[in-house]
Amino acid sequence: MLEKSFDPASAEPRLYEAWEKSGAFQPSGKGAPFTIVIPPPNVTGSLHMGHALNNTLQDVLCRFERMRGRSVLWQPGTDHAGIATQMVVERQLALQQQKRTDFTRADFVAKVWEWKAQSGGTITAQLKRLGASCDWSRERFTMDEGLSAAVRKVFVDLYRDGLIYRDKRLVNWDPKLLTAISDLEVENTEVAGHFWHFKYPLENGETYQFPIAHDDEGNPTEWETRDYISIATTRPETMLGDGAVAVHPSDKRYAPIVGKKCLLPLADRYIPIITDDYPDPDFGSGAVKITGAHDFNDYKVAMRNGIPLYVLMDERARMLHDDNVPEKYRGLDRYEARKQVVADIDARGLLIKVEDKKIMQPFGDRSGVVIEPMLTDQWYVDAEELGKRAIDAVEQGQTRFIPENWTKTYFQWMRNIEPWCVSRQLWWGHQIPAWYGPDGHVYVAETEEEATRQAVLRLTTEGYSLEDINAMRRGEGEGPLLVRDEDVLDTWFSSALWPFSTLGWPDETAELGARYPTNVLVTGHDIIFFWVARMMMMGCRFMDDVPFKDVYIHALVLDEKGQKMSKSKGNVIDPLTLIDKYGADALRFTLAAMAAQGRNIRLSEARVEGYRNFGTKLWNAARFCEMNGCAFDPAFDPATATETLNQWIVHEAGRAAAETTAALEGYRFNDAAGAMYKFVWNVFCDWHLELAKPILLGPDSPAKAETQKATAWVLSQALKLLHPFMPFVTEELWAGTAARAGHLIAAEWPQAPAFPSNDMAAGEINWLIGLITAIRSARAEMNVPAGAKIPMIAVGADPAVSLRIDLYRDLVARLARLDPISIAPAAPKGAVQIVHEGGVYALPLAGIIDIAAEKARLGKEIDKCVKEIETIDKKMSNAQFVERAPIEIVEENRERKIAFSERREKLAAALAQISEA
């Protein structure tokens, strides 16, 4: 016996455990492989709405394909999330008044592992609550031994081929986290700032004529004598590191002083005035100060022109104690230094003006502090070279993006790609497999032994004696033989290998052979660059093939007002709260139903509630079946059904199945969910069960037996079709409605041939539904009390209609609340008349009928017909339309016109009659 209602809280854990125990999450071994690798959530993470959507969609696909007989592997795992995880642990240390540097690196890393062991399972536990059918026996972690080995191998291999190299150049430096970060980890935000205009005096009191007024043709008409060059900056403190002032070569205003020198105030150095294409003569003064060591643009100009770089700041963005920095600024924070510089410039009478200005400022996406361009040694991946094949693969369609427009985003980035800075000055992560020898040479190898071997070999040829070398190895030399690079790799480096490293690479495992390329990657567009592009590069390079055939890019989940959810805004909707309140099925169905391609999801709780109600509806339908002896009979063959009603519902179920299947094949999750929603609620519950009631509640008969079986059969098909979306409630009903051998999760997906279509039956039942609806509508408009039974007369029914009336008399009577139903040649006086599919049906309400209301109703109906007819006439009278439109369309219009005309005539007759009465 089914309970009165479904209780997700108790059923979900129980069902999940049963699935896992049954081995359903593991690939079956039969059927073609279907593989998805999960976008590994951060170990530090907890489930947010984005995860909920992402994993719901993956689970829908996995369950769908599993039921279709594929050997499904959904590969789970988590990401070590370098910066994020290190920050979490450091925050915990801070609570105990400790900091990372109180520990040795090894001890700190051990602490992180400890933390991971304790709390790292949070997100996977939460994924289970969602119902994710991952193969947990294969769970991986980006820093586990196998994946770390893959990382080392990839690094060494790329290094050997010159695709990874060490270089000193300007990087994005995070002065809070004290590490370099990649371009992608920088968020440029517009903030209110200032634009300071300074005078740099010319050397030796030199002067020149500077135009200050122009005629209509742009020729100067007025000049002033200047002994300085005017520059403007948003970052005054960097002026201390200027190496030159640049003007555009075509800028005539400055032509007289190009090649001369000006004084760099405060630093009291002389710097050259040079030309370069970079300055825009129409912006600011047209002259740009060049601070090569602290600005990306200036760096390029400095490189091109051989201008020296003056490094001003330390790793915390404080002014250096260094010759480059005048004494009074040393040790100041960059913003303190800024104030001081402006004040000092002003004091010297060199401040021309200060403007308010919106400026784009770079912030670290994790630290939130302003990023400082810094000249440091870092490791870089040659993304341009690796990107070539990744671009080709998408151009040639080996990987396709869905929706397709994301290919454009992908190409745009890939075609303008910059070297990828992969080293991070952190402790938590994959330490770079590079060692430095006493000669400063770098040895890159998968193991220290190998690096040592290389070092020994090289040093011997360089003239080091074996004795010295061995002394260094023993630690008895002047220093150690090798010192390992301290840096770790960008988290995305290991993530980039995920599709093959989790399948066993570099070992040639069976999975790797069978499952790479994986079928589809499901992810959000926010990590196309971070992750998708990098997987494409690494996959093409190391597997010689793309990592996935399809990339399904899903929406972002926003709040109901369309705002990004964020803790600071306080508009975060917690998926677990919704699961607690409405069940995982309701949340899943909501997300799937709203996952239309190319659109963001504005989640509202009302919607979740609505789909919870849908689950309840399904549950109650199943209870109804149970109470009425609709027992599932495995021997039942829908093709043998002889009852029209049963033929019809099988036909309709088949349509729903086909629609759902096609939608899922095309990643149209919303259409798939919508098709099932409509079928279950508006077809199966609203009509099939209602129409079946008289038979089911009536005496035993072959028709009743067939209806019971057909109804149970259709319900079980619906459970299958809904299972990918609502796995819990459907699984519970699967077990609760019949004794079955296996779990629903392992059942076979309904195939089209199982649903014989039957247009005759469809036509008949749809006629019946239309008639009942029309009568109900008329009753309501005539204010007939809902409970009142009234007579109906089928007027002048032709033999076919008479037959149907006889056949469905009881049903119509029951569902439209009629008694009796008769057939007569003419309508009685004062009756409400309904026109439906060419037939006229009269409700004799003499006495109770509101004649005015009925006239109004008929008038409205007639108006509708007239309007339709007019529209059609307009089309048909257009010779061009008849000539050029497809015949089917013309024919369709002709038929519609006939139908509307007939309807109008019958309504008009009814109106005439009621007017007489």
Next chain:
RNA sequence: GGGCGCGUAGCUCAGCGGUAGAGCACUACGUUCACACCGUAGGGGUCGCAGGUUCGAACCCUGCCGCGCCCACCA
């Protein structure tokens, strides 16, 4: 500056060349034995604006007006 996307019923959104749709909200009615997390019926839209293509446009094209996102070095 470049790119992507969105403006359709009060709200959230489907539809994307041939009869304007759903959910929620709203109104009226309902003690019909699965379900009030329900049932029945209903109201509500010049599909942002203006042109164009077409026999026909919410849908295709162009421009404009709003809104959002991503990328980018204007000091």
